[in-house]
Amino acid sequence: MKRFALIIAAAVLSLSAIAQDGKSIYNKYSNEEGVSAVYISPAMFRLIGKIPEIKTEENGVDLSPIIRSLTGMYIISTSNPKVREKIHDEASRFVKSKKYELLMEAKDNGEAMNMYTIGNDKIINGFVFLAKDGEETSFICFDGNIDRKQFEDTVSSLTK
């Protein structure tokens, strides 16, 4: 019986190794037709962090503290109907399997936007933004060690 439990554990481990994450979704769909994909590596984030002053053009919000704490970012957006639903489903499965916490959900006239985070009360280790906006689906996923309060303050400043 012990051996059987070990076999099951090994099988579960192997399945979790195949399981989806931001990188695997990016790798799978970044070369599809009609998909625009951006990957920013930890090394690039270190370089960006060296730029002395980083402020958004629109409302002058300082993104530098957040940017310095990021370690990787995957952005996918597409209006290709063949992959839109697939990306949305896989991203939804990914946040569910990795036990991301739903930060916000908004639905309006068939459009849907969801934000998820993973981490604890003080630190965000992962963030996922998933939006179905008319004919476009967007998936933004980033990892890092982001101060939760700082992140929430910055993002809410962006809405003003």
Added chain:
Amino acid sequence: MKDIEKIVGMDPGELEAEALKAAGEKDCTGKAGAEGLIDALGRAEALMTEETETVRRRWLAPIAVAAGLALVAGIGLRWQQGAPKDSFTDPEQAYAQVEMAFSKIGDGLKRGSEAMEKTAEIIQKPIEIINN
């Protein structure tokens, strides 16, 4: 002595008869007879347990192999995926993209807040009617 397949195929009555027969080969009377019978039954039970264990092992082996292969395939797939290539070599271009991403997140949040405000207004109306 009977082989394992035959013993496994026997019903309890046949098994008992066989055990009695085996005991009879030695001494079937008195205390020695009873001990012989217990001994023969014990041996038959041991053989059956051994056979059940063999059958279980026979099933367990392919499951273990399949799980092992799945594990190797999973690790292999993960390794093969590797890290994607940076989309930009210029940090300012990369930053512009990050800014766009945050602006999108901000827009989403704005829409969410507006929807919440709308809901709050809808909830507020009946409260006002009740209060007045």
